[in-house]
Amino acid sequence: PLVESGGGLVQAGGSLTLSCTSSGRTFSMYTIAWFRQAPGKEREFVAHISGGGNSIGYGDFAIGRFAISRDNAKMTVYLQMNSLKREDTAVYYCAQGGKPNWLSDRLPSSYPSWGQGTQVTVSS
Secondary structure (H helix, E strand, C coil): CEEEECCEEEECCCCEEEEEEECCCCHHHECEEEEEECCCCCCEEEEEECCCCCCEEECHHHCCCEEEEEECCCCEEEEEECCCCHHHCEEEEEEECCCCCECCCCCHHHCCEECCCEEEEEEC
16 A cells, blocks of 8 residues: 655645655555646646656656655655645645556556545645
8 A cells, every 4th residue: 555645734835745655565666656636627647756766757847846756665755846836736646557667657547556645735
């Protein structure tokens, strides 16, 4: 299972770091992605990182503001979010790709395992 933490309330322009921790022994073999979902909107790709951490991708809105990283020894993936905007308000989910040693794509359907989500609220 995946467990997210680090969400909360932050003012616009501020920063937050989300964590996604796994208890699976094969954690380092799989892509981990972050998605987000705002009320009334579809789930949106934020970023992903390959099992070894050498391949990374971001949604357009995240480029230059968000940074994804992982520490496989701690079985944790991080999402550093800077210069937060009100439109970043959403529930943020981490998800594990379904194919080992492969950079999964940006579609939610490619990620069979999900955390419960953590709320990020950005106030003006």
